[in-house]
Amino acid sequence: MEQLWFDDAWEVEERIKFASYSTIYFYSGPQKSVPYYRPINDSSFYFFINFFSGVPNGVGAEIASLIEQYNHHRKELEWVLPFDLEQLPVFEIDEKNKDRKPTAIYSLNRELGRLYLTFERSTEMGVYDMTNDFALIEKSGFKHKSFYPSYNAKNISLIDFGQDIFGLLYYKGLSEAATASRKESDPGNFPFMDASLYQFILINDGVQQSEEIAFPAGSDPRAEILSLPNSRLLLRDKYTGDVEPVFHTYSIYELKAR
Secondary structure (H helix, E strand, C coil), rough: EEEEEECCCCCCCEEEECCCCCCCCCCCCCCCCEEECCCCCCCCCCCEECCCCCCCCEECCCCCEEEEEEEEECCCEEEEECCCCCCCCECCCCHHHCCEECEEEEEEEECEEEEEECCCCCCCEEEEEEEEEEEEEEEEEEECCCCCCCCCCCCEEEEEEECCEEEEEEEEEHHHHHHHHHHHCCCCCHHCHHHHHHEEEECCCCCCCCEEEEEEEEEEECEEEEEECCCCCEECCCCCCCCCCCCCCEEEECCCCC
């Protein structure tokens, strides 16, 4: 319920208090950065209150928009990006939570003022102009090589590699029978921690590439994924020890054309 804005010397420049419609609790530590953007040639800023990629925000049908954001010009909260099915990427309805909005998976390009949006169970990506009332620019479709909702399959992360190249990381999931079989031989086995069940779909200039890319076997797919310049990713190495580690190691991967 409070946002601190720091200057270059790490002195508090502004302390913003707000009363959000919904409150989100992160129990696994601060893995999400503050989603913010600045309008072009404007010194003001906007940041999302309830809208984090891959995090359900609890907003229901009573709200006609997806994003609650802080408007620095008005010094108040506002709702943006109308929940209009014709303007949004297609998505599968969650039968267990029909009254809630779908969980968003997105990436921001602050330089261009663009929001690249899909959902956990979607086969489409929409591009929106954040500097023009989140107007829809275009939508493009994609297909998963292996994606079964009954296996708890879902999109995990949308990564902007630059030069209009995107990587959609998704979890293929596992059937109940296969999950039970794994549990019998290894009670501590959890499918969502298995790197082999994660794949990258590559989308170049709105066109899906023919081959998917396997998630690195030595990395933890449930840990933070940090985009770096020049089409690179920082991924946490998988820890295989028996006691809680004092620190983690990381590896950097680069996307290259064959």
